[in-house]
Each structure stands twice: as C-alpha cells, then as structure tokens.
Amino acid sequence: MLSHPIASQAETARRIRFGIVLLPNFTLTAFSGFVDLLRLASDEGDMSRPVRCSWTIVGESLVPVRASCGIQIAPWTTYEEAGSFDYVVVVGGLLHSGPSASEATLRFIRAAADTSATLVGICTGVFALMRAGVMDGYRMCVSWFHYWDFVERFPGADERKLVADRLFVIDGRRITCSGGRASIDVAAAILLRHVEATIVQKALRILLVDDAQKSHAPQPYPPGLEPATHPKVRRAILLMEQHIGQPLSLVELARRLEVSVRQLERLFTLETGKSPNAYGRQIRIRMASWLLTSSDRTVADIATSCGFSDASHLGREFRKEFGESPHAYRVARMQSHAPALAAI
Structure with a gap:
C-alpha cells in the first residue's frame, strides 16, 4: 500500500478546521454533500488528504449516531477531547422520530459560540442552535417544510429573522442551511472565503454540480405555484x-x-x-x-x-x-x- 506524504507544518497551520456534530436521525445527504466538497477541495490528484482543510466528527461519546436512513457513523472524538475549530457544523434531520440534541451537545455548541468559531446549522441543525440559545439577533434559514415546526417550537423567535425561501443564510458567524443539496452550496460558500475559486469549482465539477448556488437562490416550491410575499x-x-x-x-x-x-x-x-x-x-x-x-x-x-x-x-x-x-x-x-x- 502507498502511504500519503505527511503534510508539512506550514500546510497544517493553514488548514481550515471543521468540527462536525451529527444529531440523531441526521440526513445523510446533507452530511455527505458537505464533507465530500471539503474532501475534494482539500487536496489535489484525488488523494483526499486534509491539506487545505480538516474535518472531525465530534460527539458526546464514540457511540455511532444513526442517520435517518439507518446508516450509522461513529464520532472520531468526544466533545471533551476535541480541539478548537474554525467552523462547528451541526447536521440535523428528522424532527419527530427519536431524541433531539442532548444537553451535552447543547453545552458544546454554547462553548463553541464563545470562541471565534463560526456556527453552521444544516437541515434541522438550526433547531439545535436555537435550543442552545446562540441565535439571538441572527437571521436563520429554515426549510419551508419545517417552517411551522420551528414556529411552534420557538414561539418567542423573531419571525422577521426567519428565512424559508432561500437555500441558506450567512449572517456574521452564523450560517444556516435548508438542507439536502444546499449543503454542497454552503460548503462552497465557506471554502470560497479561504481558497481559490478554481479549486472550489473543480471540486464542484467532480461532484457533477455545474455551479454552486448563491445564498439568495430560492428553495424549491411545488411545481406551478409561486411563493407569496406576504x-x-x-x-x-x-x-x-x-x-x-x-x-x-x-x-x-x-x-x-x-x-x-x-x-x-x-x-x-x-x-x-x-x-x-x-x-x-x-x-x-x-x-x-x-x-x-x-x-x-x-x-x-x-x-x-x-x-x-x-x-x-x-x-x-x-x-x-x-x-x-x-x-x-x-x-x-x-x-x-x-x-x-x-x-x-
């Protein structure tokens, strides 16, 4: 077997560090789309080495987390042992079939909010960010499908801050995404802050994605029915x-x-x-x-x-x-x- 050359100390220092939290019944598509773009943009020559960025799956324990489709993924490290990150990404999924984010997960999110890290909520990950109390004053993207669930669970939320007609929203150190394919778009938007556009575009082409959608691109609605503005x-x-x-x-x-x-x-x-x-x-x-x-x-x-x-x-x-x-x-x-x- 061929071993990958170890990245130089300078390369390691430049890495963008992502900590990924998988909530119970998370959506596999949202997770895989996000992390695969990181993987493809991180290295050259289809080597998949974490050169430009690194990603770590963190959890309360090393017990595997079950996706909504049944596939299980084990965290690589625990919250206590995890280092610091530039981005903490919370991937959600089903809302009504099992436990939600644990108290330990909420504490980890709050601790990350007190650092310089940017918090990213993908799919229903924004629900966990809200429960952790780290979204006050920030605009939030919610899938149209879960809009009313959000309003019912957080009746005190400022509905003027809720966005259900866009793929994702970037507001300072908070990024929220409607989920699904849009997780690729969010990953691209984040990477474009740190690496050359040609690198991100190449990664998108490998995934057979013509181009990343902008944050103001609309969420899909039922065919033939245009969304209202009121x-x-x-x-x-x-x-x-x-x-x-x-x-x-x-x-x-x-x-x-x-x-x-x-x-x-x-x-x-x-x-x-x-x-x-x-x-x-x-x-x-x-x-x-x-x-x-x-x-x-x-x-x-x-x-x-x-x-x-x-x-x-x-x-x-x-x-x-x-x-x-x-x-x-x-x-x-x-x-x-x-x-x-x-x-x-």
Missing part, C-alpha cells in the same frame, strides 16, 4: 403543504395564523388571485399529478395521500384541472417518456 400568506401555504393528507379547514388555518377568515381570504386574493381553498386544492392536485408520474401507487392511494375522499373525488377535481382522468394523465406522461428512455 408573511401570513407564506405561512398559510407552508401549513397547506405540511397538511396535504389532512387539509386544515379555513377556520383552523386562520386561527393558527391569528387572523380572521375574512382577512385571510382578502390577503390570499391580493397575493395569489385565488381563494385559500382554491389555492390549497391546486397544491393537492399538483402533488397528485407528481405522484402519478413518479410512483406506481394506485390512484386510490394517491387520492387519500393528497387529501381527497376517494379516487372518484380525485378524478373529478383532476378533470377540472387537466381535462383528463388521473389514469389517462399517467398513461400519456409515461408514454411520452418512453422514447427518451429507449434512446439511453
């Missing part, structure tokens, strides 16, 4: 998306937003040109159309998942929207894809 309408849309299977009544929607039904209807009409019920119906129809072409689930199953009483109900609404039945829609779209697949 905060109350935005929150209403987020609630609709999170309750597709069991749609909230207009009264309940207004109650959660602390507005009257009449005010909510007026805001929706001004912002979207549709009533709340019509907008919510369109969200559910769009989701059903996506499931029809991206899965082999039955029409009845899709109808239930998207908040329709049965397949007949979905069929009636589908014909109003697309002028054809769900079955015909599925067959036509699958046939249109067949020539392209055959050519591969």
Whole structure:
C-alpha cells in the first residue's frame, strides 16, 4: 500500500478546521454533500488528504449516531477531547422520530459560540442552535417544510429573522442551511472565503454540480405555484403543504395564523388571485399529478395521500384541472417518456 506524504507544518497551520456534530436521525445527504466538497477541495490528484482543510466528527461519546436512513457513523472524538475549530457544523434531520440534541451537545455548541468559531446549522441543525440559545439577533434559514415546526417550537423567535425561501443564510458567524443539496452550496460558500475559486469549482465539477448556488437562490416550491410575499400568506401555504393528507379547514388555518377568515381570504386574493381553498386544492392536485408520474401507487392511494375522499373525488377535481382522468394523465406522461428512455 502507498502511504500519503505527511503534510508539512506550514500546510497544517493553514488548514481550515471543521468540527462536525451529527444529531440523531441526521440526513445523510446533507452530511455527505458537505464533507465530500471539503474532501475534494482539500487536496489535489484525488488523494483526499486534509491539506487545505480538516474535518472531525465530534460527539458526546464514540457511540455511532444513526442517520435517518439507518446508516450509522461513529464520532472520531468526544466533545471533551476535541480541539478548537474554525467552523462547528451541526447536521440535523428528522424532527419527530427519536431524541433531539442532548444537553451535552447543547453545552458544546454554547462553548463553541464563545470562541471565534463560526456556527453552521444544516437541515434541522438550526433547531439545535436555537435550543442552545446562540441565535439571538441572527437571521436563520429554515426549510419551508419545517417552517411551522420551528414556529411552534420557538414561539418567542423573531419571525422577521426567519428565512424559508432561500437555500441558506450567512449572517456574521452564523450560517444556516435548508438542507439536502444546499449543503454542497454552503460548503462552497465557506471554502470560497479561504481558497481559490478554481479549486472550489473543480471540486464542484467532480461532484457533477455545474455551479454552486448563491445564498439568495430560492428553495424549491411545488411545481406551478409561486411563493407569496406576504408573511401570513407564506405561512398559510407552508401549513397547506405540511397538511396535504389532512387539509386544515379555513377556520383552523386562520386561527393558527391569528387572523380572521375574512382577512385571510382578502390577503390570499391580493397575493395569489385565488381563494385559500382554491389555492390549497391546486397544491393537492399538483402533488397528485407528481405522484402519478413518479410512483406506481394506485390512484386510490394517491387520492387519500393528497387529501381527497376517494379516487372518484380525485378524478373529478383532476378533470377540472387537466381535462383528463388521473389514469389517462399517467398513461400519456409515461408514454411520452418512453422514447427518451429507449434512446439511453
């Protein structure tokens, strides 16, 4: 076996040091995307040596942490034995299936906040940063999918500081990211502070990423539906998306937003040109159309998942929207894809 040459003392001194904390049920994609860009940008010639930067997985103990997909990764060192870092990266994931950040993890985050380190929350890692009390006065990026979870868990948070329509937010020594592929974009933005742009671009190309997205790039929204600008309408849309299977009544929607039904209807009409019920119906129809072409689930199953009483109900609404039945829609779209697949 060939051994890597040991990096010189000067190279070591220039390294950017990343400490990575994996929360229970963390998202593997968010973690792997972030660390893989560090790896590729850190060295030349596909050697993967930690020359330009180093990364260490730290935890309360060396017991493996389980990702949401079931894969387990063991920390390399404990909080007590970890050295200092330039960036402390907290990677979150599922919110409702198991324990959240431990008290030891929160203490480690608070201690890092008292140093010169920049704190990075990826996916739901921002929830842990909030629990640790290190986000006061900072803007925070939250995935649109977890926006309402955040508001419910932190009712005292300044909603003017919450950003749910951007991939990530950099605010001084706090960086927060919506998760998924955006973790690569965050890693690129951080590395561009310290290394040449050509190095970062090469790493992105190796990952088959054309170019890193800027922090102001929008988060994806349901196809065909543009996000609104008024905060109350935005929150209403987020609630609709999170309750597709069991749609909230207009009264309940207004109650959660602390507005009257009449005010909510007026805001929706001004912002979207549709009533709340019509907008919510369109969200559910769009989701059903996506499931029809991206899965082999039955029409009845899709109808239930998207908040329709049965397949007949979905069929009636589908014909109003697309002028054809769900079955015909599925067959036509699958046939249109067949020539392209055959050519591969």
